[in-house]
Amino acid sequence: xxxxxxxxxxxxxxxxxxxxxxxxxxxxxxxxxxxxxxxxxxxxxxxxxxxxxxxxxxxxxxxxxxxxxxxxxxxxxxxxxxxxxxxxxxxxxxxxxxxxxxxxxxxxxxxxxxxxxxxxxxxxxxxxxxxxxxxxxxxxxxxxxxxxxxxxxxxxxxxxxxxxxxxxxxxxxxxxxxxxxxxxxxxxxxxxxxxxxxxxxxxxxxxxxxxxxxxxxxxxxxxxxxxxxxxxxxxxxxxxxxxxxxxxxxxxxxxxxxxxxxxxxxxxxxxxxxxxxxxxxxxxxxxxxxxxxxxxxxxxxxxxxxxxxxxxxxxxxxxxxxxxxx
Numbered sequence: 001x002x003x004x005x006x007x008x009x010x011x012x013x014x015x016x017x018x019x020x021x022x023x024x025x026x027x028x029x030x031x032x033x034x035x036x037x038x039x040x041x042x043x044x045x046x047x048x049x050x051x052x053x054x055x056x057x058x059x060x061x062x063x064x065x066x067x068x069x070x071x072x073x074x075x076x077x078x079x080x081x082x083x084x085x086x087x088x089x090x091x092x093x094x095x096x097x098x099x100x101x102x103x104x105x106x107x108x109x110x111x112x113x114x115x116x117x118x119x120x121x122x123x124x125x126x127x128x129x130x131x132x133x134x135x136x137x138x139x140x141x142x143x144x145x146x147x148x149x150x151x152x153x154x155x156x157x158x159x160x161x162x163x164x165x166x167x168x169x170x171x172x173x174x175x176x177x178x179x180x181x182x183x184x185x186x187x188x189x190x191x192x193x194x195x196x197x198x199x200x201x202x203x204x205x206x207x208x209x210x211x212x213x214x215x216x217x218x219x220x221x222x223x224x225x226x227x228x229x230x231x232x233x234x235x236x237x238x239x240x241x242x243x244x245x246x247x248x249x250x251x252x253x254x255x256x257x258x259x260x261x262x263x264x265x266x267x268x269x270x271x272x273x274x275x276x277x278x279x280x281x282x283x284x285x286x287x288x289x290x291x292x293x294x295x296x297x298x299x300x301x302x303x304x305x306x307x308x309x310x311x312x313x314x315x316x317x318x319x320x321x322x323x324x325x326x
């Protein structure tokens with residue numbers, strides 16, 4: 001072997017050592033903690049989030065895993081579940097509601113928290129401001145005052161004469177307290193009287209339904225949160241049996257047989273939330289990631305339900321609807 005051949009061989013051999021070592025390095029597994037209301041509350045929402053992650057290169061079981069924890073509609077379970085995720089040393093927590101996010105924020109000041117549907121994030125203390133969240137929480141915000149007013153306007157346009165509206169809401173959810181105040185303000189402007197009906201857990205529905213029947217409102221409206229969404233079929237069935245026109249915040253109620261909904265598409269929002277997760281995992285700090293505001297809203301109308309209630313939906317609404325279920 002001449003000197004030139006020896007040097008070339010040495011160079012190739014030396015360079016190949018780190019390449020082989022690098023190739024044998026195990027892929028780092030990112031651990032995402034999911035803190036949700038039920039298992040799962042809306043299957044398409046979870047799939048939207050996972051799809052968003054896949055589009056960004058995160059494959060479940062290869063370079064990413066999700067630790068799921070569900071409160072099953074009981075807000076009081078969130079603190080223990082959040083503490084459990086912290087003990088597992090997850091890299092990031094995705095909190096699917098404000099109560100879940102508040103519990104996670106109380107459990108950790110260091111693990112980043114992303115809230116895809118952060119209702120009233122400033123008012124509830126999740127973030128310092130939308131532009132500069134501060135702390136370890138960021139996400140996507142919903143605009144309650146505008147949405148509440150729009151839903152009442154849609155009820156009035158549908159029914160023409162609507163004076164009393166029963167409002168079903170979870171008063172144990174701090175974000176819904178803000179939502180309720182916004183709904184009251186909208187009702188005063190529109191000349192509508194609201195009948196507050198509060199539920200804090202699954203056992204409250206029957207007594208609340210009885211009270212609504214007794215008061216005979218013109219329509220029903222829900223302030224949707226993990227509890228009311230989890231029991232959406234029960235609520236929709238009650239509205240149908242009581243022949244109450246009702247409006248909801250998300251289309252899943254209409255898919256279950258509800259009359260109409262107006263609000264953000266949760267599946268789309270959770271898909272967008274994956275970009276926050278990606279940015280944070282790549283080094284961005286939640287404190288520096290502005291809270292986005294949902295800007296796309298959809299009106300969905302169920303004509304089959306309208307017919308069962310003896311309602312004729314105005315053509316002006318049908319034209320504006322994003323989807324009409326026949």
